[in-house]
Amino acid sequence: MRQFRAGLPIPALILGLTLVACSDPAPTGPEAPPAPAPTMLGDVDLNQPLRALGTEPFWAVEITPQDLAYTAVDAVEVRASNPGPTVQGTTAVYAAAAPDGTALVVTLIATECSDGMSDRLYPLTARVELGPETLNGCAASVAFLNSQPAP
Template identity: 45%
Template sequence: MRLLTFAAVAAAPLLLLAACDQLTPAPAPAPDPAPPPPATTTVFGGLDLSQPFTVRGNEPFWAIAVTSATLDYSGVDRPQETAANPGPQVTPSVATFTVTTSLNHPLVVVLTVGPCSDGMSDTVYPLNATVIRPGETLTGCAGA
């Protein structure tokens, strides 16, 4: 009996080693997820187009409030129209927003760099604006 107990005790480490060889190593911990990319900003003519700004003109008076989410067009004797902001298409010389409004009208806002005066005040805006709507082309200025 003693010999059997001694044999079992002596064999135990060998059995443990054999069992360890068959174990699958634990998977490496997953790396931390990458941080989200920073919000993109598009500075054009000194104006950050990712921040709210206004495009405006007069004779006739009109305005487009641009936010990160929407373009809101309004004017004297004109219905209010809203469109989702898809972001601008930007080249070195032109930034363009192309949308379809809540009244299903196409609206194109073209911004070019250069000082712009609205002709009614002493305010000088950093961008010139051309707005193309069905049946008309409006000119004005854009700035914060």
């Protein structure tokens, strides 16, 4: 067998170079997690902050990636961890429970909605179940709501 000047047989040298060439490159540092793919309901990205709201009585549910927060006039805020939506066709459902066990279920439907008190049209219809109470209203992304004139 022919020897390379450094004393290694040529086949062993070729094998070593092949292994080095085929190995994974050295890590360059922690990679940022990829951004979540949009979860769309109609034209609304459910990964963005959303707000569902209704009138008579006035109420709102803020939906962020972290939690759902129900507020209403003369009511105690109810907050629950956001489990993420279950999307089926034109409906998305967030089913959560507050720390005290109160069920908070927000159903968003991809149908245009009017709040009945303004000329604003919302891209989603909302139904909120808070314990035994059911409320109906409208919903949109917070960005959409911030871009519209105040009702």
